[in-house]
Amino acid sequence: MHRVRTEVGKAVVGQDGTVTGLLIALLARGHVLLEGVPGVAKTLLVRSFSQALGLDTRRVQFTPDLMPGDVTGSLVYAARSGEFEFRAGPVFTHVLLADEINRTPPKTQAALLEAMEERQVSSDGLSRPLPDPFLVAATQNPVEHEGTYTLPEAQLDRFLLKLVVDLPGRDAEVDVLRRHAGGFDPRRLREAGLDAVVTPTEILAAQRAAASVVVADDVLGYVVDLARATRQSPSVLLGVSPRGSTGLLAAAKAWAWLGGYPAITPDHVQTMLVPVWRHRIRLRPEAEIEGVTVDSVLTSVLQQTRVPL
16 A cells, blocks of 8 residues: 555655545545645546556546436447447446536536445446445535536535645645656656556455454544534534544544554544545534634644543
């Protein structure tokens, strides 16, 4: 798993934290929402990540006229057999890149709900399982709002992590230009020396190992206390649900396993709390007017909740 970060670094500069987040989501069998302005290598990051893992990947450019069947697949009449046959959509892959997911109406966004939660697609009365492992990496632009649709709460809650992809620092941006000046082509990752360093079998074994990390009862209580604190915050309209609590637990397990720990500690919970919960909380309008942010609320919750010793 650590070699994956090294391989992705051959194509993407200055996004080590985002790569780690993708690894955690993969180990915890979750999905990732990537938010950042255009041009910060969100698409290249996901493609490089899939290449390093040796997994199949497909990209869907979400547009206002995209239909649910364009994502999940649909029944097509076959003239030779005289019957309707199911033609699988791009969701039947290991890593699905849902580019600019907030540019398509909620009807099409909801087409991913069953795939993300149940890891299957139902059509014509049949349930068709998706490949395993399966990861949805969706991107959205936080600046441009014209012609976009806000993701429904039910859809947001299916993403394990929301990762903010920031602009690179000066040194990292100079390195980007140096690579392009040297002939780097982001459309030809193999020429950049990017190889698969993990097999699907090893990924599944890593998922099982991460899930087996031990959790003490006092740490479980700590997660619940944090979730309850978000619901009681005066600035919060909608706090974290039990699904958010289980998501934080799964992410903390994956983070502990990556660090070589046999059991999760409060530190692991604290590290993963903001990326796992920042998209699951809705602030009161008056709090937003006052400039309160979700990240600041979560930081306050961490400071005010008793940590088990």
